[in-house]
Amino acid sequence: MADDDQCNHQYGGQAVIEGVMMRGKKNLAIAVRKNEDDITLHTEVINSITDKFSILGKPFIRGVIALFESMIMGMQALTFSANQVAEEEEEELTTFELVITIVVALGLAILLFVVLPATVIKFIEAHIDSNLLLNFIEGIIKVSVFLLYIIGISQLNDIKRVFQYHGAEHKVIHNYESGLPLTVDNAKEHTPLHPRCGTNFLLIVMVTSVLVFSFFGRPDFINRILIHIALLPVVAGLSYEIIKQAGKSDANRIIKLVATPGLWLQKLTTREPDEEQIEVAIKALEEVLKIEEKI
Numbered sequence: 001m002a003d004d005d006q007c008n009h010q011y012g013g014q015a016v017i018e019g020v021m022m023r024g025k026k027n028l029a030i031a032v033r034k035n036e037d038d039i040t041l042h043t044e045v046i047n048s049i050t051d052k053f054s055i056l057g058k059p060f061i062r063g064v065i066a067l068f069e070s071m072i073m074g075m076q077a078l079t080f081s082a083n084q085v086a087e088e089e090e091e092e093l094t095t096f097e098l099v100i101t102i103v104v105a106l107g108l109a110i111l112l113f114v115v116l117p118a119t120v121i122k123f124i125e126a127h128i129d130s131n132l133l134l135n136f137i138e139g140i141i142k143v144s145v146f147l148l149y150i151i152g153i154s155q156l157n158d159i160k161r162v163f164q165y166h167g168a169e170h171k172v173i174h175n176y177e178s179g180l181p182l183t184v185d186n187a188k189e190h191t192p193l194h195p196r197c198g199t200n201f202l203l204i205v206m207v208t209s210v211l212v213f214s215f216f217g218r219p220d221f222i223n224r225i226l227i228h229i230a231l232l233p234v235v236a237g238l239s240y241e242i243i244k245q246a247g248k249s250d251a252n253r254i255i256k257l258v259a260t261p262g263l264w265l266q267k268l269t270t271r272e273p274d275e276e277q278i279e280v281a282i283k284a285l286e287e288v289l290k291i292e293e294k295i
């Protein structure tokens with residue numbers, strides 16, 4: 001029997017290539033389907049820096065740490081799953097390739113969601129008096145770029161399968177949180193949308209940034225970009241606390257209202273999974289629960 005602290009832990013995960021990564025309090029498990037009869041399981045201990053420095057686990061600070069640690073674990077999980085799928089072709093990703101992928105991804109994110117909106121604002125700010133309205137327009141640009149990006153990649157067959165595993169992950173988490181036994185039939189009854197989803201988090205980050213950046217007046221183009229980058233940890237910290245509250249069953253109406261657009265957005269990033277995909281997600285979560293029960 002798990003202790004009270006463990007029972008109160010909010011389990012979560014991430015879709016990977018032909019599989020699902022589930023994260024517990026101190027461990028994670030990755031399940032990848034290699035063929036119809038073979039599901040590969042991989043487990044790791046989570047060594048968070050918050051275990052060494054307790055102050056980093058405090059509200060508003062923990063969100064920044066969680067964001068960076070989740071990015072690292074997510075990339076490692078994706079690399080593991082990609083290598084499992086490509087194992088027979090001997091095309092495993094190297095550490096160097098992983099680092100390059102992360103750097104390129106971060107650079108692209110800054111270009112699309114910081115530099116591009118700031119460039120548009122540079123050309124229209126002379127015609128707008130309100131800083132709040134200016135930041136609101138910038139927020140609309142960010143959300144629009146994000147939506148176009150999601151719609152674009154969702155047309156790829158490989159991404160469609162990742163989105164199905166994303167739906168499977170959510171269904172299994174809902175199944176676990178309902179208190180019912182973890183089975184394919186029970187999981188199928190649940191929605192593929194979940195308020196603690198990373199998609200929801202990204203949308204809340206964009207909305208929160210509109211309010212936070214409104215306090216910094218009307219800086220020039222370069223300073224605008226630098227301020228946006230410098231304040232990302234603050235925005236991430238605030239957004240993390242919102243998403244954490246939204247995932248609770250007793251979340252108040254305002255928090256639920258803020259999280260609602262993110263649930264709508266998940267209709268683009270999740271697909272209805274098949275039974276085999278749900279089975280993979282269950283294997284990953286069961287492995288995490290099994291390890292934590294032993295602990």
